Amino acid sequence: MSEAVVANRYADALFQIANEQGKTEQLMEEFDVLGEIFRTNHELNAFLEHPRVSNSRKKQFIGDVFNDFSVNVKNTLKILVERHRTEVIPSIIDHYIKLMNDAKGIAEATVYSVRELSDDEREQLEKTFAKRLNKQMVKLQNVVDPSVLGGVKVRVGNSIYDGTISGKLQRLERNIGIAN
Known part of the structure; x- marks a missing residue:
């Protein structure tokens, strides 16, 4: 097992x-x-x-x-x-x-950003993802990742919400590739 x-x-x-x-x-x-x-x-x-x-x-x-x-x-x-x-x-x-x-309606998440998030930015992300995930609260752990060019990437369990510039460029590239 x-x-x-x-x-x-x-x-x-x-x-x-x-x-x-x-x-x-x-x-x-x-x-x-x-x-x-x-x-x-x-x-x-x-x-x-x-x-x-x-x-x-x-x-x-x-x-x-x-x-x-x-x-x-x-x-x-x-x-x-x-x-x-x-x-x-x-x-x-x-x-x-x-x-x-889960019993308390809390989700834990990791946010990857190019710099340390301010308390206000962290709080805003926590509120936004709490609503999105239908949870009472989201606890964020901030990881500074220099490979993130801009924006943030949030990982909640097995789900990744990619709002980074490189992620947006990759999605744009895929969409253009489909159009050709």
Whole structure:
């Protein structure tokens, strides 16, 4: 089974349990911390994936280190250790965040521009795309991309909205090519 499918199943189950218990926000906060730990602490990943360290020792470590986390998160981590699937933890966190955002009507997007956008420009883009995507809010992450000659390109999930000059020129070129 692919990593994405496994991660989605765990995230879906955790979201459903947290929703039933009214603890979706608590789990979100725990996942923010957990995500940062797994992104920055390469020694932890190496330890959890090391074949010579026993699963019982790894699970004991998780119980000790993540003592303040909810039972559901700790048990999920222990199951992942037991099944040798700790590499999917960041994907589980990402999918859980997506589920939370969907439930709240929030979309995350990346905007590529030739320079850093001002707060007003970012706010205007967020409002425009919130309406366009029928969401309560859009959270934009600005990426400065020198290959963008002018305008902006916005990526929301798998969709790309290309308002760059080079994108417009390419569309014009295709249209002219069709006319010939």
